[in-house]
Amino acid sequence: MASSSEVYVSAENLMVNRRAERVIAVVGNPNTGKSTVFNRLTGMRQKVANYPGVTVEKRVGRATIGDSAFDLVDLPGIYGLSPHSTDERIAVDVLLGRILGTPEPEGILVVVDATRLYQGLYLVQQLSEMGRPMIMALTMTDMAHLEGMRIDIEGLSKRLGGIPIFPVVATRGSGFSELKTAISEMFEAVSSEPPVFWPDLRHAAEELQKKIGESAAAFQVVELERAIIDGDPEVVESLQVEAGDFSLDCLLAVRHDLCGDAPPLAAEARYRYTWIREKLSDLQRQVSPLPRLGRAVINWFNQPWPSTLSFIFSMGVVFQAVFAWAAPLMDMIDGATSSLGNWIGGALPPGILSSFLVDGIVAGVGSVVIFLPQILILFLFIILMEDTGYLARAAFLVDRAMRSFGLSGQSVVPLLSSFACAVPAIMATRVIPDRRDRIATILAAPFMTCSARLPVYALLIAAFVPSTSFGLLNLQGLVLFGLYLLGVVGGVGTALLLKRSVLRGSNPIFMLALPEFRFPDLRSVILKLLDRARIFLRRAGTIIFAVAVVVWALAYFPRSASIEDGRIAARSEAAFSLSGQALQAELDRVDNEAAAEHLAQSLLGRAGQAIEPVFAPLGWDWKVSAAVIAGFPAREVVVAVLGTIYAVGGQAEEASLAERLQSVTWPDGRPVYSLPMVLGLLVFYAWCLQCAATLAVIGRETNSWRWPVIAWTYMTVLGYVGALTVYQIGAA
Amino acid sequence: MASMNLSDLKPNDKAVIQSIATDAPGIERLMMMGLVEGTEIIFVRASLGGDPLEFQVYGTALSLRKEQAQQFKIEPIPING
Numbered sequence: 001m002a003s004s005s006e007v008y009v010s011a012e013n014l015m016v017n018r019r020a021e022r023v024i025a026v027v028g029n030p031n032t033g034k035s036t037v038f039n040r041l042t043g044m045r046q047k048v049a050n051y052p053g054v055t056v057e058k059r060v061g062r063a064t065i066g067d068s069a070f071d072l073v074d075l076p077g078i079y080g081l082s083p084h085s086t087d088e089r090i091a092v093d094v095l096l097g098r099i100l101g102t103p104e105p106e107g108i109l110v111v112v113d114a115t116r117l118y119q120g121l122y123l124v125q126q127l128s129e130m131g132r133p134m135i136m137a138l139t140m141t142d143m144a145h146l147e148g149m150r151i152d153i154e155g156l157s158k159r160l161g162g163i164p165i166f167p168v169v170a171t172r173g174s175g176f177s178e179l180k181t182a183i184s185e186m187f188e189a190v191s192s193e194p195p196v197f198w199p200d201l202r203h204a205a206e207e208l209q210k211k212i213g214e215s216a217a218a219f220q221v222v223e224l225e226r227a228i229i230d231g232d233p234e235v236v237e238s239l240q241v242e243a244g245d246f247s248l249d250c251l252l253a254v255r256h257d258l259c260g261d262a263p264p265l266a267a268e269a270r271y272r273y274t275w276i277r278e279k280l281s282d283l284q285r286q287v288s289p290l291p292r293l294g295r296a297v298i299n300w301f302n303q304p305w306p307s308t309l310s311f312i313f314s315m316g317v318v319f320q321a322v323f324a325w326a327a328p329l330m331d332m333i334d335g336a337t338s339s340l341g342n343w344i345g346g347a348l349p350p351g352i353l354s355s356f357l358v359d360g361i362v363a364g365v366g367s368v369v370i371f372l373p374q375i376l377i378l379f380l381f382i383i384l385m386e387d388t389g390y391l392a393r394a395a396f397l398v399d400r401a402m403r404s405f406g407l408s409g410q411s412v413v414p415l416l417s418s419f420a421c422a423v424p425a426i427m428a429t430r431v432i433p434d435r436r437d438r439i440a441t442i443l444a445a446p447f448m449t450c451s452a453r454l455p456v457y458a459l460l461i462a463a464f465v466p467s468t469s470f471g472l473l474n475l476q477g478l479v480l481f482g483l484y485l486l487g488v489v490g491g492v493g494t495a496l497l498l499k500r501s502v503l504r505g506s507n508p509i510f511m512l513a514l515p516e517f518r519f520p521d522l523r524s525v526i527l528k529l530l531d532r533a534r535i536f537l538r539r540a541g542t543i544i545f546a547v548a549v550v551v552w553a554l555a556y557f558p559r560s561a562s563i564e565d566g567r568i569a570a571r572s573e574a575a576f577s578l579s580g581q582a583l584q585a586e587l588d589r590v591d592n593e594a595a596a597e598h599l600a601q602s603l604l605g606r607a608g609q610a611i612e613p614v615f616a617p618l619g620w621d622w623k624v625s626a627a628v629i630a631g632f633p634a635r636e637v638v639v640a641v642l643g644t645i646y647a648v649g650g651q652a653e654e655a656s657l658a659e660r661l662q663s664v665t666w667p668d669g670r671p672v673y674s675l676p677m678v679l680g681l682l683v684f685y686a687w688c689l690q691c692a693a694t695l696a697v698i699g700r701e702t703n704s705w706r707w708p709v710i711a712w713t714y715m716t717v718l719g720y721v722g723a724l725t726v727y728q729i730g731a732a
Numbered sequence: 733m734a735s736m737n738l739s740d741l742k743p744n745d746k747a748v749i750q751s752i753a754t755d756a757p758g759i760e761r762l763m764m765m766g767l768v769e770g771t772e773i774i775f776v777r778a779s780l781g782g783d784p785l786e787f788q789v790y791g792t793a794l795s796l797r798k799e800q801a802q803q804f805k806i807e808p809i810p811i812n813g
Binding site for chain 2: 080084113117118122149263277308397398409515
């Protein structure tokens with residue numbers, strides 16, 4: 001444990017300690033099926049949170065085996081103990097017990113992909129030298145077999161100093177009962193010290209300890225080793241404070257003795273891979289692989305041209321699916337919310353409570369929840385592309401093209417994910433090693449059409465774009481495609497602009513592991529999808545609910561008695577002079593007028609009117625202005641707000657929101673939602689950054705408040721100017 | 733023959749890494765993934781437009797840009813050898 005002086009205990013720490021179980025870290029290379037193993041062992045009993053101060057996901061799950069229970073921590077994938085990114089840094093820090101609220105793991109379950117054995121064994125060597133009980137799960141053994149690879153598992157275990165190895169097929173669940181038994185016994189049969197594969201490094205660390213003395217004794221030997229190889233800042237700084245520059249001279253001296261003039265990490269890689277190749281090559285035999293149709297097909301598809309075509313095709317399928325497949329489900333949700341509203345409206349006397357429940361809560365939240373099917377379908381595709389390894393292939397494919405926009409192939413994964421949501425996408429930019437590339441990608445991501453823009457797009461397109469077809473192409477679909485394109489153009493243009501100006505620099509490195517195509521594990525896909533649904537519904541249940549309530553209140557209060565008196569007077573007057581259908585029509589007209597007057601003098605109405613001059617050049621009336629203002633914390637709220645505004649201000653429960661928008665007019669009878677205005681509004685939504693969560697994550701990931709401020713200002717101005725241009729040209 | 737580097741290979745060519753310019757940016761990380769002297773490497777294909785390049789190392793498919801591939805000097809392995 002580092003000699004840090006953290007005396008306070010976080011709430012989370014307390015909770016973990018109260019039900020303290022032995023903690024086992026699940027470690028492995030990226031894309032080894034590590035998380036699938038973790039899911040198999042822990043089932044649905046997982047807790048997902050973030051590590052303190054960073055947005056790296058922390059997954060902890062309880063595995064109950066017989067009478068004993070263990071807490072498994074699923075660490076981000078690493079190739080070795082030398083971190084190159086935030087995720088990797090976290091994984092290494094957890095292993096070294098340096099993260100507050102995450103107890104130092106007592107045991108290690110290392111997951112090694114049999115088809116990529118050597119890279120796994122590099123990590124296994126390093127982990128073994130940490131001296132903790134360790135078990136190895138060998139995944140993808142079925143794939144390795146098909147590829148003609150034969151591994152002598154028993155022999156391997158012996159050469160690695162007796163570490164128990166369990167072949168598993170994570171997707172099918174085979175081999176897991178043996179693995180579980182071994183985990184439950186791993187702390188009982190602690191036999192000999194685990195082996196040290198690079199004794200020279202161990203000696204160097206001990207030498208360092210001897211030279212520096214006491215202040216070095218506070219560190220684990222592994223920590224000193226990492227300091228010798230990577231210059232681990234935590235150790236180096238602390239040594240310098242405790243023992244002065246002398247300790248750094250010692251460090252450099254032992255490093256030079258160990259590695260000579262070579263970079264230490266290069267020396268380590270040379271030593272360990274040479275060891276693996278020389279000591280283990282006889283344990284692995286290659287027979288000719290079985291001819292497999294699947295492999296031949298995949299190989300063909302991985303060629304540049306087929307892969308480009310399949311990429312374009314699959315993007316087309318995704319967008320088609322998001323609209324066509326989701327429609328019936330959305331109709332169902334729509335039907336359910338409006339019958340709920342009608343039922344409440346019928347059961348309660350008219351008045352403030354009824355208005356609050358029907359217009360505020362049901363209309364507000366319902367108009368957002370309706371987009372759950374689209375969001376889930378989109379995420380389903382993104383998860384599938386991620387889990388099959390297709391996203392990495394796409395990055396490889398487009399790297400050159402992306403470079404001409406100043407980005408790299410690694411930007412394509414975050415940018416594609418931001419079609420679902422910019423927040424996880426911005427977190428995913430961590431795979432980009434170059435800081436300038438990363439910031440350019442972060443600022444481009446919020447331009448991509450995220451799922452929260454879909455509600456607005458869907459509503460306005462359904463209401464105002466005729467559903468004419470040209471052969472296979474539908475005009476509504478074309479407009480939607482155009483909006484997606486607009487987002488891409490905005491994002492790419494922004495990246496280009498940044499890379500030509502403030503983020504100018506040399507071409508960064510680009511290294512990407514291209515995972516084999518594999519069939520995704522259904523469990524993992526479902527778990528991830530449920531996660532997404534939960535996040536969305538939690539947002540709908542908290543932020544959006546709160547905004548809906550506030551907006552309803554702003555639109556309802558203050559309630560003017562004189563308007564109400566006028567309405568009652570006008571109604572009785574009508575009842576006196578008219579009858580039958582004419583009476584009903586007149587009553588509706590009176591009610592509508594009163595509702596509109598109420599809205600106009602409500603707080604929301606006044607705010608909208610105050611801001612209206614700003615948006616008037618875009619052709620927006622005060623209601624649109626008010627809705628847009630209300631949408632700045634979370635853009636999908638706009639639909640809820642429009643729903644609330646036009647439900648409060650109109651009588652027509654039976655008409656859909658789209659139909660109600662069509663009938664909104666200026667006092668002189670011109671429709672408010674004219675085509676130029678609608679197109680301008682769409683452009684505004686394509687470019688404007690209306691999402692508090694995105695701003696927060698930009699701030700967190702760039703570690704500065706400057707970038708979120710720049711992004712917000714830039715995108716808001718761009719959206720405004722875009723909408724202005726479209727409206728003025730269209731209206732002229 | 734002048735020394736070849738990784739970017740000189742033809743698709744499906746095999747080679748052994750001979751020497752590495754370890755001080756070029758990003759090279760240490762590649763070495764951590766097994767691209768060290770003595771490692772056998774296969775060039776699989778180039779992407780659209782000839783860059784980046786896909787290699788196979790110890791069962792892993794890796795994508796490198798030409799600039800990085802040029803940091804690795806290699807000795808080609810004859811097809812039948």
